Amino acid sequence: MPEIPEIETLRKHLARSVEGKKIAEVEVSRPKTLNTSPELFQQALIAQEICQVQRRAKILVLSLTNTFSFIVHFMLEGFVRFYYKNEIIAKRPSILLGFDNGERLAFFKMNLGYIHLVPTADLAQTPELAALGPEPLSPAFTYDIFNNLLQQHKGMIKPLLIDQKFIAGIGNVYSNEVLFCSQILPTRKSSTLSEEEKQSLYRCIRRILNDAINYGGVYEEKFSSDDTITGGYTPHLQVAYRTGEPCYVCGTPIQTKRVGGRNAFFCPVCQH
Numbered sequence: 001m002p003e004i005p006e007i008e009t010l011r012k013h014l015a016r017s018v019e020g021k022k023i024a025e026v027e028v029s030r031p032k033t034l035n036t037s038p039e040l041f042q043q044a045l046i047a048q049e050i051c052q053v054q055r056r057a058k059i060l061v062l063s064l065t066n067t068f069s070f071i072v073h074f075m076l077e078g079f080v081r082f083y084y085k086n087e088i089i090a091k092r093p094s095i096l097l098g099f100d101n102g103e104r105l106a107f108f109k110m111n112l113g114y115i116h117l118v119p120t121a122d123l124a125q126t127p128e129l130a131a132l133g134p135e136p137l138s139p140a141f142t143y144d145i146f147n148n149l150l151q152q153h154k155g156m157i158k159p160l161l162i163d164q165k166f167i168a169g170i171g172n173v174y175s176n177e178v179l180f181c182s183q184i185l186p187t188r189k190s191s192t193l194s195e196e197e198k199q200s201l202y203r204c205i206r207r208i209l210n211d212a213i214n215y216g217g218v219y220e221e222k223f224s225s226d227d228t229i230t231g232g233y234t235p236h237l238q239v240a241y242r243t244g245e246p247c248y249v250c251g252t253p254i255q256t257k258r259v260g261g262r263n264a265f266f267c268p269v270c271q272h
């Protein structure tokens with residue numbers, strides 16, 4: 001599932017490619033992806049420009065020049081691709097937006113994911129966004145806030161990091177990387193972390209996410225035919241999906257273990 005770095009990479013792509021573009025047609029092949037009827041969705045979008053693309057955690061928010069926005073969550077498999085005029089779309093998208101200049105934006109495999117139409121004025125109160133914890137890269141997310149949140153929880157640290165109500169936007173890939181960076185084992189109870197470890201964890205959350213954004217995340221699906229950024233962070237992963245391969249720091253084989261129902265990847269020597 002895409003996490004903050006992948007969705008932020010997409011947000012930048014979308015801002016460059018579709019902001020200011022006027023939607024001329026909307027095709028809905030999978031009505032269940034929407035929270036309205038296909039007809040209402042089409043009425044809200046057609047003849048409108050996309051005026052702003054924002055990100056909240058793993059969710060994209062595309063605002064229109066009328067009073068509506070639509071929020072996009074890809075969940076496990078969904079992805080979006082941009083097509084220049086005359087480029088061929090090989091497979092059938094769940095939802096397709098066509099712009100008046102012939103370019104198109106296609107949302108694929110939105111079986112678990114969703115696209116919800118929301119009045120822009122109600123975005124802050126919409127349940128999909130209102131239930132989320134703090135944004136870890138926001139200037140408002142200070143160490144004191146992080147420390148206060150940690151003190152309200154007692155469980156293992158890795159499941160906590162991917163709890164979207166605790167901090168929003170971290171998932172299974174980056175929780176592993178953040179814990180390796182801060183030399184903390186995924187099974188450690190958050191209540192046992194020292195002050196130094198908590199500060200290291202806070203710094204690593206921000207450093208790893210920022211680095212991954214700068215390299216384009218680990219997403220496999222390119223945004224467009226001329227996309228050279230997406231997926232550039234994959235060679236920089238230290239532990240995720242490297243089971244049995246040597247730790248880049250100490251040479252010990254990386255281990256995998258089920259923690260909180262998800263695979264945790266870690267170095268048993270570097271992490272404590």
Ligand SMILES: [Zn+2]
Binds near residue numbers: 269
């Ligand atoms: Zn190691």
